[in-house]
Amino acid sequence: MTADDDQLAYATAGDLAQRIRSGELAPTELLESVIARIEERNPALNAVVFKGYDDARRAAAEAERTLRAGDDVGPLHGVPTLIKDLFDFKPGWTSTFGGVPALADQVIDAYCMFAERVERAGAIIVGKTNSPVMGMRGTCDNPLFGPSCNPFDTSKNTGGSSGGSAAAVADGLVPFAEGTDAGGSIRIPAAWCGVYGFKGSWGRVPAPLRPNAFGGTSPFVAEGPITRTVADAALVMSVLAGYDSRDPYALADTPDMMSALDADLTGKRIAYSPDFGVYPVDAQVASTVAAAVRAFEEAGAIVEQVEIDIPYDHIELADLWCRMIAPLNINTIEGLKAAGIDLLGEHRASMPPEYVRRIEAGYRFSVTDLGRDQAMRTTVSDAVQSVLDGYDLLVTPTLSAQQVDNADDGDTVGPATVDGVEVERLIGWCMTYFLNFTGHPAASIPAGMIDGRLPVGMQIIGGRYDDVGVLGASHVFEQLRPWDHTYAQCRAR
Numbered sequence: 001m002t003a004d005d006d007q008l009a010y011a012t013a014g015d016l017a018q019r020i021r022s023g024e025l026a027p028t029e030l031l032e033s034v035i036a037r038i039e040e041r042n043p044a045l046n047a048v049v050f051k052g053y054d055d056a057r058r059a060a061a062e063a064e065r066t067l068r069a070g071d072d073v074g075p076l077h078g079v080p081t082l083i084k085d086l087f088d089f090k091p092g093w094t095s096t097f098g099g100v101p102a103l104a105d106q107v108i109d110a111y112c113m114f115a116e117r118v119e120r121a122g123a124i125i126v127g128k129t130n131s132p133v134m135g136m137r138g139t140c141d142n143p144l145f146g147p148s149c150n151p152f153d154t155s156k157n158t159g160g161s162s163g164g165s166a167a168a169v170a171d172g173l174v175p176f177a178e179g180t181d182a183g184g185s186i187r188i189p190a191a192w193c194g195v196y197g198f199k200g201s202w203g204r205v206p207a208p209l210r211p212n213a214f215g216g217t218s219p220f221v222a223e224g225p226i227t228r229t230v231a232d233a234a235l236v237m238s239v240l241a242g243y244d245s246r247d248p249y250a251l252a253d254t255p256d257m258m259s260a261l262d263a264d265l266t267g268k269r270i271a272y273s274p275d276f277g278v279y280p281v282d283a284q285v286a287s288t289v290a291a292a293v294r295a296f297e298e299a300g301a302i303v304e305q306v307e308i309d310i311p312y313d314h315i316e317l318a319d320l321w322c323r324m325i326a327p328l329n330i331n332t333i334e335g336l337k338a339a340g341i342d343l344l345g346e347h348r349a350s351m352p353p354e355y356v357r358r359i360e361a362g363y364r365f366s367v368t369d370l371g372r373d374q375a376m377r378t379t380v381s382d383a384v385q386s387v388l389d390g391y392d393l394l395v396t397p398t399l400s401a402q403q404v405d406n407a408d409d410g411d412t413v414g415p416a417t418v419d420g421v422e423v424e425r426l427i428g429w430c431m432t433y434f435l436n437f438t439g440h441p442a443a444s445i446p447a448g449m450i451d452g453r454l455p456v457g458m459q460i461i462g463g464r465y466d467d468v469g470v471l472g473a474s475h476v477f478e479q480l481r482p483w484d485h486t487y488a489q490c491r492a493r
Contacts (some may be wrong), residue, residue: 008033009172010487013079013232016175017122020067020078027063027078027124031056034080034126038173044154044493047167049085049145050094050128056080059124076239077122082168082177085128086135086161087332088112088223097332098131098161099142099410102347113206114178114223114240121239129164129177131185133352134329136322137426138188139404140164141412143350149406150193151490152454156403157412159192161185165226166193171490175228176236182221182328183321184398184432187444190226191398191457194446194486196474197226198233200241201251201465202439208246212331217249218374219324219436228484230475233443234260237467255468263472266300270473271391276431277308277383278317280421281400288456289397292447295480296395296473306391310383312376318428320376321436323369326362333359352411354426381438388440388463393473398444398457401429431459441467445474446483455486 008016008030019025035053042048063078083090086098091109115125130148132140140163141147148163150156151171158167165177166189179186181199190197202220209215225236238257244250272293275281297303310317333343343351344359387394400423401415413425423429435442440461447458460477462470 005033005037006172006491009037010228011175012229013076013175013227014235016079017076021073023067027060028057030078031060031080031124031126034174038126041171041173045149045151045167045171046146047129047148047164047171047173048082048127049099049130049164052090052093052125052127055092056124056126063122063124074120074122075235076118079123080126080174081118081123082127082129082165082174083112083115083125084131084162084165084178084180086131086180088114088128088178088180090115090125093128096144098133098135099144100133100343101144101350102341102343104144112223113208113244117240118236126174129162129168131161131164133355134332135161135180135182135185136325136329136355136358137161138184138414138430139412140189141407141410143352143410146410147406147412150403151493152194153403154493155405156454157192157406159189162226163189166190166195166197169195169226169228170487172487176232177226178223179226180221180223181436182219182325183427183436184430186222186224186226187398187432187442187457187459188430190444192403192455194455194483195226195228196230196233196443196445198224198237198443198471199435199441200224200237200467201441203249203251204441204467205240206244206247206250208244213246213248215328215331218327219321219433220439228487230471230478231261234258234471237471251465257468257471260468260471261475263476265296265473265476268301268393269391270296270301270303271306271387271394272303273306273308273394273396276396276434277310278312278314279400279431280314280419280423281397282402282418284450285397285400285402285456288448288450289458292458292481293395295477298480299476306387308383308387310380314428315424317380318424318426320373321427321433322358323362323365323373324377326359326365329359330362354413377437380434384434384438384440392463392469394461396431396459396461398432398459399430402450403454435461440464441470443470443474445477446486449486
């Protein structure tokens with residue numbers, strides 16, 4: 001890899017798009033540099049699990065023809081990206097639903113919203129990234145492809161479920177990649193891989209789910225960008241956001257995401273919770289985020305530590321999320337069964353045991369159980385909103401734990417304990433899924449490094465529909481505590 005290739009690898013999406021529009025950089029040249037980097041770097045990461053190089057090359061050649069013709073081009077014209085291998089589709093490409101062996105050759109001829117809209121804006125999708133089975137855990141591993149490896153330490157996991165995307169962005173394979181988030185799956189790997197992950201307000205990025213258009217509400221499911229800079233996240237969100245009549249919950253307004261780059265936090269009120277009132281938190285994670293929060297005071301904001309009153313413990317709440325996500329999974333399983341693929345029957349042995357246990361419990365779920373769980377969810381939502389009624393933002397750690405080692409059996413899970421306290425291992429150490437109960441916008445931003453080796457994420461949560469406010473606070477923090485230098489550790493690997 002040449003020095004020029006390395007500079008391209010860590011250029012921003014915005015810079016690459018500008019250089020392409022000016023004629024300084026050809027889309028085909030950039031794509032070949034990206035492909036070469038994937039081929040060189042991905043074996044150590046296991047981030048990219050499907051390579052759509054032929055389609056990407058055709059798209060890059062067409063992007064050049066468009067430029068030569070002088071046609072109008074989109075804001076991401078010619079910029080390479082990756083989509084996630086979960087419930088994320090591009091026609092003709094395989095979709096394994098997170099490394100399910102029985103689905104290794106499944107092709108779904110449809111577009112997910114991320115792929116549809118970034119292609120419309122001119123981006124070139126190069127391949128698909130690793131994720132766990134059905135996305136139902138905060139780590140990234142599966143029996144078909146194995147674990148994604150953290151570019152800061154390849155013995156460690158990336159976090160999930162958008163783990164391959166976060167690793168690819170941190171390691172300079174692409175400037176931005178798709179994440180999806182039903183319990184933190186954008187923010188969790190962003191935290192562990194030292195990148196920026198943004199989950200918009202519920203309805204900000206439409207989710208035209210079919211056959212069940214109402215299926216992504218319990219918990220709220222979002223698509224969003226994983227990037228190395230806040231400006232790139234704002235740019236991609238400006239492409240992703242906007243009304244779509246196929247989604248009954250899509251928001252009609254489209255705020256100016258790029259205006260976040262002019263944010264001023266002077267006088268803003270920011271609430272800080274080190275533990276959401278319920279989580280045990282690793283001491284080094286806690287101290288790193290506590291130090292990072294001081295940047296907001298430097299920016300002129302008023303920061304106050306708050307108590308959040310939630311009458312359930314962290315295991316009860318993690319179990320709640322696992323129960324709430326089960327129906328979405330069951331609908332998928334039943335659809336596949338109708339098509340002749342019985343994941344809990346013929347293919348049961350290839351599915352993660354904890355996944356099977358959780359889904360089988362979901363089949364026994366009653367209407368009474370549903371009512372109880374939605375009441376618990378309401379209590380959590382009220383607790384979060386009661387803070388945001390008095391503050392502009394709420395800041396917490398993104399995760400309560402440090403990166404875990406990758407397993408060798410396709411079934412990496414989170415830590416068994418945090419700060420000496422037992423936690424639920426699928427998602428119980430993730431301080432993210434509350435915002436999938438509530439629908440508030442939230443981001444994970446790099447807060448610092450533990451021992452100069454492993455990244456820590458800080459979660460920034462905004463008031464209802466205040467996506468621009470979260471992006472703006474993130475941008476101010478980035479100017480005061482830049483993290484681009486941390487990628488030297490990935491480059492040196």
